[in-house]
Amino acid sequence: MSRAVARLLLPPVLRDVTRFTRPQFGEPNTEMFWSNVPPLRIFTWAKSASHTLLNPFTTERNMTTANKPQFQRNILSSVKTEKVTDLLQHNLTNLIDLALLLKQAHWNVFGSNFRSVHVHLDEIIATVRDASDEVAERIATLGMAADGRSRTVADATELGTYPDGFVDVASTVTHVADAMKSAIDGLRNAIDKLGDLDPISEDMLIGISAPLEKHLWMVQAQEE
Structure with missing residues (x-):
């Protein structure tokens, strides 16, 4: 050549x-x-x-992410940072998936009482999206990179799979309530562990869980 x-x-x-x-x-x-x-x-x-951009004169990768804290003035110790951000990342994954699942339900619900369920789902989605943004920014605040990529979410979510196609109101309510309960369980599990690690992150997740639990009440109150 x-x-x-x-x-x-x-x-x-x-x-x-x-x-x-x-x-x-x-x-x-x-x-x-x-x-x-x-x-x-x-x-x-x-x-x-062709696989990753290399500097041919140093053979060093031009990395855009890292798995170590990126700030000189870390808020927590490195050990606590890793534990806290792992818990937050776990919940970030669930929240992102929950927002997607709720949007799928919002688009495809049909049947009696359609409009009230359709509108309520959008209200929950707004709450969940704000929550996921807050969690992601807390991870970044602690010096770690949040991961909201679709493949990460698909691999790590604890939420079940939502049915494809149109779903009647009764089934929609059940599937949505189950998904919300799974997300809330993840939040409460993290809350239990964060008290001794980072009370600020603990308080944030408490603030996120409260409105989600209220939404869950309103959703499952429609089950017959």
Whole structure:
């Protein structure tokens, strides 16, 4: 493989060596640099870059996330930070999934008393979305990255699967109540453990759980 062809396989950001080199004698010369790099080496860089962007001159990954606290002034000890954010992340996953499940129910409920259930579901969704945002920002406040990606939610949620297609009002109420109870159980489990670790996070989850429990009362009161 020729050197010119190998260079074409590189992402544009890697073709410009001036991004990575420091000139020793005047301005860096991109063409001079590439003329001294074996084609096989260029091809290896291109292959690596197809999976993740690498700096070919240091072989360090340009990471956008990390699993360690990112601040110099951590609020909690590293041990407490890990325990607290694990509990918060667990509940963030449930809350994100609950909001999605409730929206599915909102769109597809039908039958007698449709409108009141349809409207109430949107009210609950607003509460749950605000709660998930609060939990995610608390995780970030403690110096860790919140994970709300769809694959993470699908893999880690404790909520059951909601039926596809249209669902009658009675079944909707039952499925929604079950999902809300699962989310509330997760919140209460975390609340029980957070008291000695981080009372601020504990208080936040108490504040989140209270309106959800009230919504659960209103939902399951419609069951016959």
